[in-house]
Amino acid sequence: MPTHTQPDSITTVTAGCSHPGGPARPSTGRGGxxxxxxxxxxxxxxxxxxxxxxxxxxxxxxxxxxxxxxxxxxxxxxxxxxxxxxxxxxxxxxxxxxxxxxxxxxxxxxxxxxxxxxxxxxxxxxxxxxxxxxxxxxxxxxxxxxxxxxxxTCRRAFQWQPDDPTATGPLIGALLCDNADFRHPSGPGDTINLLLHTRGADLLARPGDWLVRAYGAIWHVISADTLATRRxxxxxxxxxxxxxxxx
Incomplete structure (x- = not known):
């Protein structure tokens, strides 16, 4: 996990909205x-x-x-x-x-x-x-x-571009629907980072990185190069x- 220094000025948005949960916990029939x-x-x-x-x-x-x-x-x-x-x-x-x-x-x-x-x-x-x-x-x-x-699939991965409100809006909306803490550290130009706090884990994304949800309700930060190879x-x-x- 990358290290980072949290700036003094932070805008924090925490919200939730109704959406279907995961499947019901499997119960066992006779013999499993x-x-x-x-x-x-x-x-x-x-x-x-x-x-x-x-x-x-x-x-x-x-x-x-x-x-x-x-x-x-x-x-x-x-x-x-x-x-x-x-x-x-x-x-x-x-x-x-x-x-x-x-x-x-x-x-x-x-x-x-x-x-x-x-x-x-x-x-x-x-x-x-x-x-x-x-x-x-x-x-x-x-x-x-x-x-x-x-x-x-028709699902989307979101690319973090601080100067593109069109891309940023859907990303924030998806994060809020996932009941995630969304923190936007202040800073100019390409020094702006997106810091996500999901399920107690800190993920540091930089402009150009992609954020995708996989293996449950966990958001992953994936670099553009990594996503290009899709591995x-x-x-x-x-x-x-x-x-x-x-x-």
Missing amino acids: SYTVTAFVNVDPDCYDGYQEGHMVAEVTTSAGAPLCLVFDTGTVDRAQEAALVAYDVGNRQGSDDRGQYWPADVRSLSKGDVLAVTSPEGTTTYLSVDSLGCSEIPRPSAYTVLASVPSA ISAPATPARARGPRDR
């Missing part, structure tokens, strides 16, 4: 549940099928929370079956066992996309969508954020649903 996390393939050749090294982006809800589809063991009894049912949800054919639907602003699942299925025992299997259904693959190694891929750190292993042994 399968959870499925989806990743859209953003490689130019993605529709030919997943290949090692293809870049993927984790699917999140419209509110920015991770989309974790849940299927009870009464619905599915193995990872392949959970992946196929999740594929149907990803093509807007119904919901999971918790009433969650595919986000309206994310493209449908298709050949080349990846599904991470976690069993009630906590074992995670990665499967790619192919012409015959789903095939097991190693865990993907290249990840990006959903907002940086226009072909996968970021891999997300954590998907969490499994809690079972009787966890209590």
Whole structure:
């Protein structure tokens, strides 16, 4: 995390507005549940099928929370079956066992996309969508954020430009809707920094940096060069649903 000196004069805006929360906390059916996390393939050749090294982006809800589809063991009894049912949800054919639907602003699942299925025992299997259904693959190694891929979603990443009110306005609005502390340290020209306080973490952005929300309601500061390559750190292993042994 970069270090910084906080100036004496700071304008602080803190606000909140109503917006949908994340999905309900998964409950366990008899014997537990399968959870499925989806990743859209953003490689130019993605529709030919997943290949090692293809870049993927984790699917999140419209509110920015991770989309974790849940299927009870009464619905599915193995990872392949959970992946196929999740594929149907990803093509807007119904919901999971918790009433969650595919986000309206994310493209449908298709050949080349990846599904991470976690069993009630906590074992995670990665499967790619192919012409015959789903095939097991190693865990993907290249990840990006959903907002940086226009072909996968209509969501926006925001670029911080202190002299451009058109870009700054939507950014501030999005931050306020996320119940974040927004602090704008005073300063002239290119010395102006944008300091975000979200979930207790300090993020320092400089003019030209991009701010995107990924892996939950966490805002990340990404430099223009990094966003151009669209490579970021891999997300954590998907969490499994809690079972009787966890209590």
